[in-house]
Amino acid sequence: MSKSNKQVEPLRVALIGLGAIGRVIAEELRRAGEGVQLVGAMCHHPDEGAGLELAVVTTLDELLDLRPELVVEAAGHGAVKAYGAAVLRAGRDLLLVSVGVLSDAALHAELAEAAQASGRQLMLPSGALAGLDYLQAARLAGLDRVCLRSSKPPLAWRGTPAEQLLDLAAIDSPTVFFRGSAREAARDYPKNANVAATLALCTLGMEATMVELVADPTLRGNVHQIEASGTAGEMRLSLNNTASPDNPKTSLITPYSVLRSILARRAALSV
Ligand SMILES: NC(=O)c1ccc[n+]([C@@H]2O[C@H](COP(=O)([O-])OP(=O)(O)OC[C@H]3O[C@@H](n4cnc5c(N)ncnc54)[C@H](O)[C@@H]3O)[C@@H](O)[C@H]2O)c1
Missing domain, CATH: 3.40.50.720 (NAD(P)-binding Rossmann-like Domain)
Known part of the structure; x- marks a missing residue:
């Protein structure tokens, strides 16, 4: 044969x-x-x-x-x-x-x-986030609560509505300047809150997924913290992402996450 x-x-x-x-x-x-x-x-x-x-x-x-x-x-x-x-x-x-x-x-x-x-x-790629596979499975089991806290150095928030809310050059401690839904975060911070939209689309949706945005002068990279709970248990995940050398709003991992998604289309072993 x-x-x-x-x-x-x-x-x-x-x-x-x-x-x-x-x-x-x-x-x-x-x-x-x-x-x-x-x-x-x-x-x-x-x-x-x-x-x-x-x-x-x-x-x-x-x-x-x-x-x-x-x-x-x-x-x-x-x-x-x-x-x-x-x-x-x-x-x-x-x-x-x-x-x-x-x-x-x-x-x-x-x-x-x-x-x-x-x-x-x-x-959609996982982008600057992780754990989306777990959260999508947890959604099928039943999710109650999903929150994201995204913290970046003050200069990463330049050119956004944060400039009207804070004196970015002067803050000397971590400052929360936005609390709201993933839809509001993604709409008002289009270059900074893609992760909020990705998380929302994988979990509780744009309205029920809650987001905090933070300007933190102690950081050099971008920190994303996810808290979620539901029938499957609880998740607490913290990522300390190196910023892209070409754009402080973007995490260095992002293009590699896109690359992973592309290569997975032809990989013999799919995860
Ligand atoms: N999913 C995530 O986790 C995540 C993370 C970071 C950034 N992003 C998003 O990725 C996008 C790109 O980010 P970047 O840092 O590479 O931006 P960038 O400004 O460095 O580059 C943008 C590129 O797109 C091209 N471009 C823009 N508008 C175009 C148009 N209408 N037609 C043709 N070409 C066009 C420009 O010529 C340039 O080459 C942004 O929207 C950003 O918000 C997503």
Whole structure:
């Protein structure tokens, strides 16, 4: 009896965004070898691809012409609003890094409908968080309470509404400046509270998942603490993430979490 050895084509991946997150993903994917092929990237300026030896385009039509099977967004809320549904309708899977954009319920519904209509998937990476597998299982068993406390150095909150609430340059101890729902956190702090949206979507939803945001001058990286309880027990998880060298709002782990999600699509062993 002859054994069949099925040859699997490499997964064709394209990126939207070549900033702090997208550039690391591009560099790592080029090193990833078999199984995954980075076919190109879209960003505002072709110069952003300098040194990457990669097809860099500036329109969605050009990106789709590269025939990606999976499009990875690492660009921001505006890019998801402009291109997200079109990517799914064109029959490509879409992995979103700017998860906080799903705090916009109408956009979330549009993306879900586009994914369903074309039989494709909207994927979210764990990003700067951990324990989402446990929490999704705990949700099935019954979850009662989920809270997130995200603490970052004061400069990471520059350019956000925190500037109106605090004198970021002057605070000398950890200061909570926001308490509210994951929806409010993700909506008002789009570059800082993607983790709140991811946690909410995996657990109790945008309204019932509670969030505290903290400016902490004693920190150099970003600390995310999750507390959850329910039928399956209690979880207390604390992550002390190194910040991205290119963007203090972003944790260094984020692009690697995206990379893990991409590689898992072709891995023989799936966790
Ligand atoms: N899920 C998470 O845990 C997590 C963690 C950190 C950051 N993020 C999110 O990831 C996103 C990217 O972060 P970053 O630090 O790499 O940003 P960045 O500002 O360094 O880079 C953004 C890139 O996207 C491109 N871009 C932006 N809008 C575009 C558009 N409309 N069309 C084409 N290209 C566009 C820019 O040209 C640039 O290359 C942000 O939305 C951020 O909030 C998510």
